[in-house]
Amino acid sequence: MGVISVNEISATEAVLEETRDIDTWAVSRILSAIHREDGNAHAAVRRVLPQIGTAVEALAATLRAGGRWFNLGAGTSGRIGALDAAEIPPTFGLAPECVQAVIAGGEGALVRAVEGAEDRPQPAVVELEARGFGPGDALVAISASGQTPFTLAGLRAARAASALSVAITCNPLSALAREAEIAIVPEVGAEVIAGSTRMKGGLAQKMVLHMLSTTVMVRLGYVSGNLMSHMRPGSRKLEERALRIVTQVGGIDRDEARALLRDCGGDLGEATRRARGEGA
Structure with a gap:
């Protein structure tokens, strides 16, 4: 990769030689260059x-x-x-x-x-x-x-x-x-x-x-499997997700899950614990 480094500046201020004339490029070429360099970020991580x-x-x-x-x-x-x-x-x-x-x-x-x-x-x-x-x-x-x-x-x-x-x-x-x-x-x-x-x-x-x-x-135990078992269901979409999580964790149907969530005051973490048989 052609990078021009200058001792007086940090690595994040260096110039990428390949894009020096980017202001003359077609849109597709600009996008390809950005996408390619984003891949370098993934590799760095x-x-x-x-x-x-x-x-x-x-x-x-x-x-x-x-x-x-x-x-x-x-x-x-x-x-x-x-x-x-x-x-x-x-x-x-x-x-x-x-x-x-x-x-x-x-x-x-x-x-x-x-x-x-x-x-x-x-x-x-x-x-x-x-x-x-x-x-x-x-x-x-x-x-x-x-x-x-x-x-x-x-x-x-x-x-x-x-x-x-x-x-x-x-x-x-x-x-x-x-x-x-x-x-x-x-x-x-x-x-x-x-x-x-x-x-x-x-x-x-x-x-x-x-x-x-x-x-x-x-x-720290804030997921069950790969489910967000402690999320806060603050919208209709999330209320539906909470129902699915309780049904999956407990192996119960939607009506049972809905009743369990209601009994737990909407606390999904408590509902999932009870669904697993860990709560009161």
Whole structure:
């Protein structure tokens, strides 16, 4: 792969020689190039599966002991962290405070860029302190470059608090990778559009976070087989899914499953336990 590296910039800012004249290409060629490079993100994540596994065990131990898990980042990285954290309560039934997100610029940055927020380190520390972050908790710091001041400050605050610190970065030479207790570094290479880490970098980060959260929840018993046995049925579609889950877990018909869910006040986790004969 033809990559032009410059010593003064991070790996995530390198230029991909093959796409240098992408602004002259046909649409089909652009799409093919993006698709090809996305495959490199998958390969990069595959290479760090052992590190992801180490983080899974550490995060599971944190939650099992009553600690909390915080995803922290800026820009695309912060949004990806917030997205994954937001999906945990409805998918697995955990209380929202168990897995939280901190993003540079606050909640407004989820839908609109807050320029300069990533360059301010102190708000990361202040926000963690406001949430009572401490030694029993865990921080997953997310930054493609591994150099974002906001994210580095959060990681260092976690280390100072003797909390678990995990880094997800695409830059192996970064401070984030060096300073984290567990560093997950999918080296995706230069982006199709130089420096646009919302592309392969963001894809790799999203893949890693999905692996972490899903596998931690499996380890903690929030699935039955491969079914979401603790999800919150908050819509008609999910109510139907809950019925199917109870019928499959308990080997009962829909009417029995519906009655069991009603008796459990809609608590799918309790209903599946009773369906297996484990509850009252």
